Amino acid sequence: MIVQRDILGSIKPWIGKDKIILLTGPRQVGKTTILRILDEELKHSSKTIFFSCDLEIGNPVFKDPRLFINLLERELRVGARLNVFLDEFQFIPQAGLFLKPVFDRLKGRVQFFVSGSSSLEISRNREFLTGRKVEFAVTPFTFREWLGIVSRTSFPEAIEVDRPSDVVDFTETYKAELELRALTYINWGGYPEPAFEPPDNRSLILREIIGTYLQKDVAGFLNIAKLESFNGLIRLLASQRGGLVNKHEISSTLGLNMATLGKYLSVLEGTYMFTFLAPFFSNVRKEISKMKKVYMSDTGIRRIIAQDRPADSLDEIVGGDAENFVFTVLKSDPRVAKLNYYRTIAKSEVDFIAQIGDRVVPVEVKFRPRFARVPPAILRFREIYKGRAGSGLVVTRDHAGREGDVLFVPFYALPFLKWT
16 A cells, blocks of 8 residues: 655655755655655656665666766666656765766756665765755654544544634544544554554564664664664663653763763664754753753654553553654644754753744643643743744643633644644
């Protein structure tokens, strides 16, 4: 089954333009499938060539840009426009340096569609592609994409954030199904392969995804030597999702020196397995100097790494799981330009600060049943940043409504909100 990913709507307007289309994201989230979908669609109007670069190691045309240019120019003789797909292009030696002269020589006649699973490698090549690329982050299936696979219900396209009665009506209408679906999604995540499998197979598939990640992206491709210490680090971070990353405590717990720990954390973020969320400050120097919070790109992978059993009901979902779910929703929303958290010296904290347009929206997650109070930290943030702060948002387990400028929305309804 081929799922038409939401991100395709953002990619397609760039087809035919003089830009390299670059897809980034974790291994096995569907980047290759997206490239294949685009390949099939473009075949009807122009010529296409598809390369799986991880299988082309040793191919001389990927060692010398001149040979690759000659190959593509021969293909151009039979058509006016050529689309070239380079899947996992970080396997090309010095990929950015390689692709730059090829793009410049064939600009206007060839468009490149490129994917990569390691931002560490991609970042080494970005400088060569500056002004030449447009980049799209591919995630595991979002909750809404996953609903399109497992549910036959026709949910509303969107619910207006400034119409709280619509949020209440949506909650009353779809609560039973969406609570059940969200519980499954939090347990198993949105990786494409297990999404199509029966529950008995999902744990095995997720473990294989983790094993492949460790083998190819960590032990092999990124040359991590102390794999046992690295495994201990990812288990520790997976268990403290939504928590502050105290490097000194982690270094002491795992017996890693600070330099090695810093390298490992860079690997985890660079391979899209974890995100380390920076605090919100007006002063950029403060923003980069304070501790970050940790989240995982997928709740199912997180559970397997942490060795937690699947929750049987929402009563077993802890606040960190709900917070990580909300993180995946906000992170995949194209309207959210930037995501931070907020914490004062007095330890007053707002879980997320989402930049939407010219507004910064405080978002707090409260997963206790029937929670209906405006958190003081949201009021404090909106007072301090009046003029910039948008209406506050409290993501709850089961309460929908509004109090003043603060909207309450159940966690399963968050992906349906239409921001204004």
